[in-house]
Amino acid sequence: MYDYPIDYTWTTEEMIDVIALYNAVEKAYEEGISKKEFLDAYKKYTTIIDSKSMQKQYEDAFYKVSKYSIYKVFVASKENDWIKL
Numbered sequence: 190m191y192d193y194p195i196d197y198t199w200t201t202e203e204m205i206d207v208i209a210l211y212n213a214v215e216k217a218y219e220e221g222i223s224k225k226e227f228l229d230a231y232k233k234y235t236t237i238i239d240s241k242s243m244q245k246q247y248e249d250a251f252y253k254v255s256k257y258s259i260y261k262v263f264v265a266s267k268e269n270d271w272i273k274l
């Protein structure tokens with residue numbers, strides 16, 4: 190168990206959407222996820238955190254606590270319809 194990196198100024202819906210991306214990344218590593226399911230979560234994430242530098246900060250923080258890479262799952266989604274890392 191670990192604490193997800195979130196911004197407490199986000200709305201509840203925004204927090205849920207960002208956590209949904211973290212869950213999608215975990216799923217990609219642990220059991221596999223469809224490209225569509227991951228990209229749907231990723232798209233919402235990028236609308237909430239629209240700055241590339243801020244995305245990188247959150248992705249780094251998530252990696253530090255989980256050892257799962259959002260970037261690696263994103264790259265895998267470009268190459269496969271099913272993602273399993």
